[in-house]
Amino acid sequence: MKEMLRAHIEKLVELSDEEYSFVRSHFTIRNFQKGSFMIEKGNPVRNAYLIISGLTKLVYHNADLREHIISFAMEDWWETDYPAWFMGGTATLNLQCMEDTQAYSLSLEDFRIICAKVQKMEHFFLEKANRGHVASMERILSFLAATPRERYELLLKKQPALMQRVPKAMLAAYLGVSRETLSRLWRSPRQR
Template identity: 50%
Template sequence: MSTILRKHIERITPLTDSEFDYVLAHFSPRSFKKQQYLIQEGELVQNDFFVLSGLVKSYYTNADGKEHLMQFGMEDWWITDYQAYFNQQHAQLNIDCIENTQVLCLSLHNREKLCAELHKMEHFFRKKSNAGYVALQRRILSLLNNNAQERYESLLKLYPELFQRVPKTLIASYLGVSRETLSRFSSKADLK
């Protein structure tokens, strides 16, 4: 399974075998069953998670109990509550499993250690962070512009796989629309 991580890192920076072994030794594997939590709101966030298999979602629950979906995470994606992780604070988000999920956990201490020791890894994480920033900028633009149909189409284009694996109610929550509105988009898309 660790070859998934190696391929993932080497899309940005090549590593020797011994470098990769060293990097990998800073991660710890964990398995979660469907509906289990990787992070619960209020907990101290110890880890960033690299998903090896399965599917998770991160979401915020507001004072009225309404859930707002922040992000999905599947094979080859990173996910955590980054605000809490980078600042070593208590989670505002929940992350739970839509499917049985295997992850590699990376503590902030180990991330910083790897970045300090290996310039290559500092480079890797800077590139990942830049890409993450750009994805969030895109999400904000689509939320501000507030055209749910466009949000639906761009999600479908970026992550067609999600639509096979994620219940429609969650897709609707991610897009910030009702389940009924989503159905209208789906049937329009089917006609194309």
């Protein structure tokens, strides 16, 4: 059976054993306990993470300390505070583990080395970035144009596993609705 990282990459590009060995040498496996922070606001962002197992939430806290959930990441998903990671700044977001989490970590320096030495990986990361951008645009547009029910149904369609793994209060925050509204949607997902 292929290592998870290789299987993940080879969904988009095929690598020789030599290429994969080089790429793999630039990743580190890290373990985090439930409740711990992979990234904390105000600190440098040193790594992007590919989740091997577990679940994380990427969160922004406004001036009133209200939590805004940007995204959830689970197995086979990438996550970091991308602007801070890519531009070398400090985090404006928190990346917190909702479950014990194991992840591959990749520094920006190693990312650049991999892309410079294995052109296929440049294509891989470009494809991942484009897919992430599309998903972000869809999420933004859902807040601008979709009803709470439509956002809920989109979540059911695109990320059904979240419904079983994330507390309802967090799902409500992610969808931009109250806990009560989510409960109504949860009880009658297709009746309105």
